[in-house]
Amino acid sequence: MGEEDVYRVLEQVHDPEIRAVNIVDLGMVWDVKASDHVVHVTLIPTFVGCSAQTIIQRVAESRLAAAFPDVRVAVDLNLSGSWHTDRISERGREALKQSGIAPPGKDLGDVACPFCGSRDAAMENLFASTSCRSLYYCRACHNPFEAFKPL
Amino acid sequence: MERWTSDEVKNRPEALKPLTDLLFQLADDDLVIGYRDQEWLGLAPHIEEDVAFGSIAQEEIGHAAWYFRMLEELGMGRADDLASLREARERKNAVMLELPNGEGADYLTAPHFDWDWTIVRHYLHDVWEMARLEALKTSRYLPLAEASEKILSEKRYHRAHQELWMRTMARHDSVSRQKLEAATAKAFQWLGDLPSVGPAETALEHLGIFSGVDEAKRAFWDQVDTFFGELRIHRPEAAKPLDGRQGQHTPELARALSTLSEVYRLDPTAKW
Numbered sequence: 001m002g003e004e005d006v007y008r009v010l011e012q013v014h015d016p017e018i019r020a021v022n023i024v025d026l027g028m029v030w031d032v033k034a035s036d037h038v039v040h041v042t043l044i045p046t047f048v049g050c051s052a053q054t055i056i057q058r059v060a061e062s063r064l065a066a067a068f069p070d071v072r073v074a075v076d077l078n079l080s081g082s083w084h085t086d087r088i089s090e091r092g093r094e095a096l097k098q099s100g101i102a103p104p105g106k107d108l109g110d111v112a113c114p115f116c117g118s119r120d121a122a123m124e125n126l127f128a129s130t131s132c133r134s135l136y137y138c139r140a141c142h143n144p145f146e147a148f149k150p151l
Numbered sequence: 152m153e154r155w156t157s158d159e160v161k162n163r164p165e166a167l168k169p170l171t172d173l174l175f176q177l178a179d180d181d182l183v184i185g186y187r188d189q190e191w192l193g194l195a196p197h198i199e200e201d202v203a204f205g206s207i208a209q210e211e212i213g214h215a216a217w218y219f220r221m222l223e224e225l226g227m228g229r230a231d232d233l234a235s236l237r238e239a240r241e242r243k244n245a246v247m248l249e250l251p252n253g254e255g256a257d258y259l260t261a262p263h264f265d266w267d268w269t270i271v272r273h274y275l276h277d278v279w280e281m282a283r284l285e286a287l288k289t290s291r292y293l294p295l296a297e298a299s300e301k302i303l304s305e306k307r308y309h310r311a312h313q314e315l316w317m318r319t320m321a322r323h324d325s326v327s328r329q330k331l332e333a334a335t336a337k338a339f340q341w342l343g344d345l346p347s348v349g350p351a352e353t354a355l356e357h358l359g360i361f362s363g364v365d366e367a368k369r370a371f372w373d374q375v376d377t378f379f380g381e382l383r384i385h386r387p388e389a390a391k392p393l394d395g396r397q398g399q400h401t402p403e404l405a406r407a408l409s410t411l412s413e414v415y416r417l418d419p420t421a422k423w
Contacts (some may be wrong), residue, residue: 049213082301127206
């Protein structure tokens with residue numbers, strides 16, 4: 001078993017608040033060590049106060065334990081490396097858009113409507129349904145939408 | 152500079168005490184302001200603010216949870232116990248942060264909350280938190296340096312929110328301006344212990360756990376003065392009736408803690 005096998009399992013783990021994107025594409029996997037006896041994964045939270053982080057940690061742990069029953073599995077969560085939005089992969093950005101969340105831009109207000117692509121959007125609220133998002137209104141297609149906050 | 156891990160600090164009693172004292176200040180500040188923030192849920196002036204304060208409260212308490220975890224790692228006890236079971240006199244938060252959201256302040260029976268006061272207080276907390284974390288990015292204690300870098304990147308959203316409100320209140324009309332002035336006057340009656348690090352200041356500086364305490368304080372006052380100057384709001388001298396960094400508090404803190412930990416105290420061994 002190698003690190004790629006571990007990543008393949010982690011690609012099946014999702015943030016329960018953003019079902020469309022797995023934690024690998026979200027950039028939450030900081031480090032993976034795999035040997036014949038031990039799998040050791042270090043995750044980093046997107047937002048420190050994110051209430052989903054311990055759920056994600058537990059799900060990752062149980063998925064890995066099920067996939068590799070003969071080795072010891074440990075999943076740590078720490079703040080090394082300071083997660084930022086550049087860690088979201090191209091595939092992750094596309095998946096966010098597909099689920100109606102604008103991927104993070106370079107700074108606040110740098111967003112395109114995930115429905116029609118227009119950049120004519122007004123920020124309605126810096127804060128939204130979860131820590132990681134702000135609320136916008138698209139002046140072109142008249143849909144409200146959420147956008148990932150740039151960090 | 153050689154950075155310390157938790158195991159290295161545990162073997163240095165001269166560093167352990169000042170470091171944990173500082174971590175308690177960080178944790179207690181964020182826990183109690185987060186507690187006050189969440190009392191606005193269902194009561195905020197409009198629905199966007201309900202959402203905003205929901206997020207801000209969650210993030211403050213989430214930041215506190217990480218600081219408490221760091222204290223647990225240093226052998227100070229379980230993080231949940233540290234958050235919920237310590238007495239008011241053991242708490243190191245700045246006194247201003249524990250005060251209720253307004254007069255007649257019981258959440259359930261008389262929530263006559265004061266929005267202006269809530270925003271001004273939170274702004275001052277955000278400015279100090281950012282000045283403090285900026286300095287702590289270079290802390291010799293590696294887990295704290297890493298956490299500071301990360302948490303700082305999130306704090307700017309809180310501050311931007313409060314600044315937007317303060318600008319709006321300063322410009323809107325004479326009533327909103329007077330309310331902003333009154334809230335500012337009230338905040339400065341308590342502000343003194345906020346931009347401070349308590350009795351361990353010299354040790355923290357000397358050990359490199361918190362280098363540049365004076366610079367952080369100066370950054371706080373410079374930024375506050377610039378902002379109040381821009382709003383053309385007079386800011387009085389800051390008074391310090393009590394020093395929360397030394398465990399001095401108003402009875403409001405004990406009251407808040409008793410509500411905050413009510414469920415936890417029913418069964419501290421319960422698994423969540």
